[in-house]
Amino acid sequence: MNRGTDDNRTNKIQYDAIVVDDSKFFRTVIAGYLSEHGFRVHTASCGAEALELARSRRPDVILLDVQMPDMDGFAVCEALKADPVTGRIPVIFVTGEEKTDQTVRGFEVGGADYVFKSSAEQEVVARTLAHARIARLQMELLKASRQAGMAEVASDVLHNVGNVLNSVNVSASVVADKLRKSRVSGLVNAAKLMREHADDLGTFVTQDEKGKNLPGYLAKLAEHLVAEQTSVLNELEGLTKNVEHINSIVSKQQSYAGTLGVIEPISIGDLLDDALKINSASLQRHGVRVVREYGEVPPVLADKHKVLRILVNLVRNAKHALYEREHNGRNLRLTLRIGARKDSRTQGHCGTGVSPVSSPAGRRCHSERVFIEVADDGVGIPRENMTRIFSHGFTTEKSGHGLGLHTSTLAAKEMGGSLTAHSDGPDKGATFTLELPIQPAEVSQ
Ligand SMILES: Nc1ncnc2c1ncn2[C@@H]1O[C@H](COP(=O)(O)OP(=O)(O)OP(=O)(O)O)[C@@H](O)[C@H]1O
Ligand SMILES: [Mg+2]
Numbered sequence: 306m307n308r309g310t311d312d313n314r315t316n317k318i319q320y321d322a323i324v325v326d327d328s329k330f331f332r333t334v335i336a337g338y339l340s341e342h343g344f345r346v347h348t349a350s351c352g353a354e355a356l357e358l359a360r361s362r363r364p365d366v367i368l369l370d371v372q373m374p375d376m377d378g379f380a381v382c383e384a385l386k387a388d389p390v391t392g393r394i395p396v397i398f399v400t401g402e403e404k405t406d407q408t409v410r411g412f413e414v415g416g417a418d419y420v421f422k423s424s425a426e427q428e429v430v431a432r433t434l435a436h437a438r439i440a441r442l443q444m445e446l447l448k449a450s451r452q453a454g455m456a457e458v459a460s461d462v463l464h465n466v467g468n469v470l471n472s473v474n475v476s477a478s479v480v481a482d483k484l485r486k487s488r489v490s491g492l493v494n495a496a497k498l499m500r501e502h503a504d505d506l507g508t509f510v511t512q513d514e515k516g517k518n519l520p521g522y523l524a525k526l527a528e529h530l531v532a533e534q535t536s537v538l539n540e541l542e543g544l545t546k547n548v549e550h551i552n553s554i555v556s557k558q559q560s561y562a563g564t565l566g567v568i569e570p571i572s573i574g575d576l577l578d579d580a581l582k583i584n585s586a587s588l589q590r591h592g593v594r595v596v597r598e599y600g601e602v603p604p605v606l607a608d609k610h611k612v613l614r615i616l617v618n619l620v621r622n623a624k625h626a627l628y629e630r631e632h633n634g635r636n637l638r639l640t641l642r643i644g645a646r647k648d649s650r651t652q653g654h655c656g657t658g659v660s661p662v663s664s665p666a667g668r669r670c671h672s673e674r675v676f677i678e679v680a681d682d683g684v685g686i687p688r689e690n691m692t693r694i695f696s697h698g699f700t701t702e703k704s705g706h707g708l709g710l711h712t713s714t715l716a717a718k719e720m721g722g723s724l725t726a727h728s729d730g731p732d733k734g735a736t737f738t739l740e741l742p743i744q745p746a747e748v749s750q
Contacts, residue, residue, distance in 0.1 A: 320366065321345045321346075321366075323359060323364045324346060324368045325370055326399065327351060329350070338426045339429075352378075352380060356385065360388070365394070368399050379414045396415065398416050399421070400422065417436050473544060473547045477544065479586055498519065570605070594637065595641065596640040616677065619737045626681050628683075641680075642680070643676070673742075681734050686731075698711075
């Protein structure tokens with residue numbers, strides 16, 4: 306017995322095999338070889354039985370006789386490969402004759418290997434074991450990569466929800482602070498004064514020094530309360546957007562489990578404004594001047610929340626880059642630009658130049674792309690970090706995770722777009738450009 310192939314028996318891993326042969330003799334012989342070496346073996350005497358057994362048992366490997374009545378081995382193999390449940394199971398053909406055209410046909414229909422009925426026990430076992438091992442490893446790799454993908458999605462979700470929760474906190478405390486300092490108490494005092502003079506209100510407001518000031522005071526107070534109400538409403542609007550965004554991030558994660566995100570026409574200008582709103586409380590607090598240079602662009606067909614997450618990340622990064630320079634007493638400026646340009650990979654198909662977005666014939670040109678620039682005059686990026694900033698975990702922030710740009714680049718690529726950075730170096734600010742196709746690749750074809 307070949308000790309090199311014996312580890313299936315002594316190993317903790319037990320492989321499952323199905324032996325398919327219409328001849329009881331060969332079925333028993335081959336099944337015997339395999340069980341002798343620790344395989345758990347099931348047998349089938351025809352193609353139909355083999356297909357049913359493969360579906361229910363999902364073995365690590367199948368040994369399949371070529372010549373069988375009704376359905377021959379090649380037809381069985383084709384059926385196995387066409388079924389997603391059994392398609393990954395390696396099939397080893399077992400044949401009585403050494404014919405090249407048969408061997409070739411076997412590989413053509415998806416077979417993994419060949420053994421001959423005359424092959425020595427060791428060879429049959431060694432080949433079967435090798436394929437069973439590879440199949441098992443492939444399954445494990447697949448499982449591991451799915452888990453890694455899930456972990457990445459989870460950390461992406463936590464990261465994004467964490468960002469938005471910060472803004473929710475800030476907005477909530479701004480609202481609470483405004484209400485605490487509200488001038489409503491002035492109204493209470495005025496009402497009290499009027500009640501005290503209820504019997505002689507006319508004389509009070511015309512003759513009394515305090516009373517004479519009352520109408521003017523009430524007018525000013527009304528103005529102030531209206532302004533106060535507007536700013537609280539604005540803050541609450543931001544808060545609602547934040548909560549909506551959290552909602553979308555969470556449902557997005559659920560959608561990863563099955564369906565894809567919704568592809569819909571989105572207005573990039575509105576979406577960029579939403580990203581600003583999500584960050585607005587702290588931008589205002591730090592006195593950042595926001596300059597919006599929005600060019601006319603058509604709606605982009607994309608997953609709205611995927612794009613919003615990228616924009617929120619970019620605005621948030623710009624904000625941090627600006628705050629680090631705040632101490633220098635400079636004016637902080639964030640510039641947001643939107644425009645359209647031709648996709649350099651398809652130039653020549655749709656006329657020339659950067660804009661406009663319609664082709665000369667007036668037909669919309671699908672290869673054109675929309676770009677969104679988020680430019681700050683913050684701390685800038687040293688040359689040696691220009692590519693590192695996109696890698697998973699790279700951060701220079703005390704409380705950063707180094708996930709924002711990494712996940713944003715992946716999302717941009719998934720949508721057929723790109724995310725690039727430009728900076729002239731430390732203290733020279735930075736510009737991040739997100740480019741998206743106007744139509745997703747599969748729609749524009
Ligand atoms: N606008 C910018 N100006 C200067 N440096 C930037 C800018 N945007 C990103 N960076 C650099 O890139 C790094 C990575 O950014 P990224 O968004 O991936 O992670 P992070 O902001 O550090 O943490 P988080 O995962 O919380 O977003 C930042 O730490 C910073 O050094
Ligand atoms: Mg970030």
